[in-house]
Amino acid sequence: MLLPEETPSTETPLPKKGMRQTEQRKAVFEALMAKADHPSAVEVFMRVKSRMPSISLATVYNCLETLTATGLVRTVNHEREPSRYCANLQEHAHLFCSECGSITDIPLHTPMPPEQIWNLPPGIAIAQQEVFFRGLCAKCVQSDQNALSSRATQPVSR
Numbered sequence: 001m002l003l004p005e006e007t008p009s010t011e012t013p014l015p016k017k018g019m020r021q022t023e024q025r026k027a028v029f030e031a032l033m034a035k036a037d038h039p040s041a042v043e044v045f046m047r048v049k050s051r052m053p054s055i056s057l058a059t060v061y062n063c064l065e066t067l068t069a070t071g072l073v074r075t076v077n078h079e080r081e082p083s084r085y086c087a088n089l090q091e092h093a094h095l096f097c098s099e100c101g102s103i104t105d106i107p108l109h110t111p112m113p114p115e116q117i118w119n120l121p122p123g124i125a126i127a128q129q130e131v132f133f134r135g136l137c138a139k140c141v142q143s144d145q146n147a148l149s150s151r152a153t154q155p156v157s158r
């Protein structure tokens with residue numbers, strides 16, 4: 001049975017998932033919530049280390065594993081690159097920018113179960129949906145356009 005929850009704002013949702021909230025887990029989760037840029041474990045480590053200098057990379061890996069197991073954090077895997085982490089729990093797809101390697105969240109207009117989005121073959125069972133797009137992030141589209149227009153306005157020599 002679920003009891004009404006009264007969670008102070010400094011708490012993470014970890015206790016709700018039956019996980020003991022340690023300072024390390026909290027710091028790792030907060031680092032992921034602070035900037036939704038899908039950092040790798042090493043990047044999370046650097047961010048957490050700046051405010052918790054005693055933390056080790058191994059601890060960060062452990063925390064990320066725990067957070068992933070509780071479903072509070074998703075791993076995002078792109079080709080052979082190291083896993084990256086996403087704390088956005090809304091159903092969303094990921095856009096991999098082929099120019100700068102960034103990952104952008106793409107939300108659905110209206111969250112819907114997979115069978116309403118896809119024409120699912122009969123008899124299959126979906127456990128999880130992961131949708132990936134490949135393209136350019138807004139920043140790279142912008143800088144491509146800038147490069148194009150500066151080229152167009154440049155005086156042609158000879």
Ligand SMILES: [Zn+2]
Nearest residue numbers: 086088094105
């Ligand atoms: Zn994401």
Ligand SMILES: [Zn+2]
Nearest residue numbers: 097100137140
């Ligand atoms: Zn980009």
